[in-house]
Amino acid sequence: MxxxxxxxxxxxxxxxxxxVTIHAPAAEIFRALTTADELMRWWAAEGQFRTVYAACDxxxxxxxxxxxxxxxxxxxxxxxxxxxRRVEPPHLVEFTWKRDREDWPESLVRWELEERDGTTTVxxxxxxxxxxxxxxxxNGWPLIVRLLEKWxxxxxxxxxxxxxx
Numbered sequence: 001m002x003x004x005x006x007x008x009x010x011x012x013x014x015x016x017x018x019x020v021t022i023h024a025p026a027a028e029i030f031r032a033l034t035t036a037d038e039l040m041r042w043w044a045a046e047g048q049f050r051t052v053y054a055a056c057d058x059x060x061x062x063x064x065x066x067x068x069x070x071x072x073x074x075x076x077x078x079x080x081x082x083x084x085r086r087v088e089p090p091h092l093v094e095f096t097w098k099r100d101r102e103d104w105p106e107s108l109v110r111w112e113l114e115e116r117d118g119t120t121t122v123x124x125x126x127x128x129x130x131x132x133x134x135x136x137x138x139n140g141w142p143l144i145v146r147l148l149e150k151w152x153x154x155x156x157x158x159x160x161x162x163x164x165x
Contacts, residue, residue, distance in 0.1 A: 015127040018141040022122055024152040026115035029122060030090035032152060033111055034058050039066065042151035045143060047071050060084055064095055082106070090115075097126065097138075104134050122148070 022029060032038045036054035043066065044050035053067040065081040082096035085108070094110040107128040114121045124145060129135045 014129050014135075015125050016129065016135060016138060016141050017123065017125045018145045019121065019123045020145045020149055021119060022149050022152050023119050025090075025118055026113040026120045027090040029113055029120055029148070029152060030093065032148060034087075034089075034093055038151075042147055043068070043144070045147060052077060058084060058087055058093075060087055062087075076101075082109075086110075102137075104137065105130060107134070107138070 034056055036056045039054040040051045048071050049068050051066055051068050055065045057063050062084045067077045067079050069077045079100040082098055084095045086092055086094040091113050096106045097109045098106045107126060110125045112123045124141055126138055126141060129138060
């Protein structure tokens with residue numbers, strides 16, 4: 001996995017950018033990013049956090065929501081929500097990002113998928129992060145792209161995985 005450093009432009013200095021190459025078709029990755037059932041299966045790190053609820057109204061203007069609990073299950077559940085701005089299967093999904101119970105302003109997450117011969121370059125950009133503290137609060141993207149890569153590399157994201165279960 002390659003972490004891509006932000007460019008020097010003012011816009012990019014307010015962004016976190018991560019890039020990884022995954023040996024899976026873009027459509028499979030897009031589905032993992034935009035389907036509530038799949039998000040709940042892979043957006044989890046053992047001993048750290050897990051997604052307990054997700055909802056995706058996958059259309060421009062549609063809402064999405066994820067509820068994530070900490071490792072012990074005793075911490076309050078954290079809710080992140082937003083609105084889809086662009087949905088272009090299987091190459092692009094862009095949505096706003098806002099954590100409940102936090103005073104940070106809404107930011108923007110963009111997933112770009114570029115497939116070549118069954119292998120896809122995945123780039124996630126989290127932008128409109130207005131301060132270093134806000135960037136630090138949202139610095140989990142390296143872990144998230146590793147979780148996505150692991151999920152898809154295990155065959156769990158394939159349409160046939162889990163058939164009949």
